[in-house]
Amino acid sequence: MPPGQEGKIELAVEHTEGYSGEIAKSASVTTNDPKNPNFTLILRAQFRAEGQPALPPPPAALNPNAVLTVEPSDRWITSAITGSSSANTFYLYNPKETPIHLKKLNPGGTDFTAKLDPLQDGKRYQLLVASNPSLKPGHYLQKLQIETDSPAQPVVNVELDVTVYAKVFASPASIIMPQLSIGSDIEKISWPMIYVRKIREQGLKIKSYNSTLPFLKLELFTESEGQIYRLKLSLDTTKIKPGAFNGKVRIETNEPDMPVIEVPIQGSFK
16 A cells, blocks of 8 residues: 555455354554554454354353454464474454553473564564474473463463374274184185385385284385385284284384384284
């Protein structure tokens, strides 16, 4: 827009046919004003199907952020591959006329890093979070807290949730076979293949593989050198005994973060 004049910024949400529920979208605006070079516009809307009544607002007791609005949500669920990070941006908005200042950021742990920046002091803030790239495979939860000068809401809570996956993994992660009848056709039973993969990178090597079940025979095939391998499972009928079995296939790799992969296998013979 021309310097010193007014203009209009339109925000629109497209392709909402059939959608029902609440949404929150944001847009960043850059200006040449040294006192306010950046600010954020937030569009909130509630969609409902034709004939569906409007949803009532949630009770204040069920809303942990009753004054400041956290967009797009006060909980973030994400995933990452070991060695990499997942990042997100939150916007905190004060809809009241009285300013609310954010005084202190308490990350609540080291699984996520967090940085708080004012966009319009007392009204709008930007929260940048990222998962720790050094996390080992697993599931991690962290509650971030922001202290405010609002008596109505002295603390803003944001919950962070990340699942970290290994670069190397086996699929399926486990095998459960139906009850198998010992007979002349048992060798024709098709067992699931076990695939061992390395995501995004190469250099994977299978150093050894074995099974704790004496009747299970394993054969290794290379699908893509350094990246994908396949284990074929078959039966040694001379070692089968009636009854339940519960064992595993153990695969040793050259990956420091995943030197051993174990695939549980269970079922029964009758």
